[in-house]
Amino acid sequence: MKTELRLTDENTARDENFIAQVRAVLDLPADARVELQNIAADARGGWNVEYAITLPIQIRGGEFGIANGVIVDERVSAALVFDARGALVSSQVSPVDERHLRSVKDQIKKLAATDQIFSAPSGEPIDSTALRAQRKPWQIVADEQGHKRLKRAYIA
Numbered sequence: 753m754k755t756e757l758r759l760t761d762e763n764t765a766r767d768e769n770f771i772a773q774v775r776a777v778l779d780l781p782a783d784a785r786v787e788l789q790n791i792a793a794d795a796r797g798g799w800n801v802e803y804a805i806t807l808p809i810q811i812r813g814g815e816f817g818i819a820n821g822v823i824v825d826e827r828v829s830a831a832l833v834f835d836a837r838g839a840l841v842s843s844q845v846s847p848v849d850e851r852h853l854r855s856v857k858d859q860i861k862k863l864a865a866t867d868q869i870f871s872a873p874s875g876e877p878i879d880s881t882a883l884r885a886q887r888k889p890w891q892i893v894a895d896e897q898g899h900k901r902l903k904r905a906y907i908a
Contacts, residue, residue, distance in 0.1 A: 759834040765791045765801050774803065778830055778845055783808050783897060789829070797836030805830055807848065808899065811857060817864030818871050822892060823899045824856055860902065863890055870905060880906045 757770075757777045764770050771786050780786065785806040792800050808823045816822070826848045833841045863869050870888040872878050878891060883905045891905040 757832075757840040759799050759801065759838045759840075762791055762793075762799070765799070771803075774830070774832070777840070778805075778843060780805065780845075781807065786830075794833075798841070799834040799838075801832045801834065803830045803832075805845070809848070809853065810899075811860060815861050815864075816857075818869050819860050819864050819892065819900075819902055821900050822860070822902045823895070824853075824860075824902070826853060863902075869902065878905065 757773050759765060759770075766788050771788075775782070775784060775786055787804045787806075788801070789804045790800075790802040794800055805828045806825045807828060809826050811822050811824060812820060814820065828846045828848055830843065830845045832843045835841050868888055869890045869892060870878070870883055870886065871892040878893075883889070883891065889905055889907070891903055892900050893903050895901045
């Protein structure tokens with residue numbers, strides 16, 4: 753069952769507990785980052801609230817080679833409208849930009865196809881000099897949650 757979302761004042765929109773409720777009402781994954789972008793009062797005493805959302809999207813498929821399963825971040829936005837009593841009237845989340853996501857996937861495929869990605873065993877230190885010698889400017893590292901992330905190892 754979803755939580756009834758109520759905005760009591762402008763500061764509530766910044767509160768971590770309120771943002772957790774926003775995440776639940778919008779049916780966002782638990783690891784989505786939600787950041788307040790704007791809050792404005794309307795002419796009828798209600799509130800228009802905008803959040804920037806960073807969605808972690810897992811890239812899957814054999815065509816991604818060593819990068820199969822990496823997580824990429826895609827940005828979307830959410831707009832919520834509250835009435836003068838603070839009750840949620842409407843909410844909308846923008847869709848993921850599929851053209852941008854397709855472009856990111858194409859780039860990862862090209863990097864994998866040209867063997868430019870290094871994946872070190874977990875916890876092993878990475879020597880950027882050795883990666884330069886191997887011509888692997890990208891590396892796969894684990895983030896705080898243990899997900900595979902593609903990071904720049906060095907600038908060529």
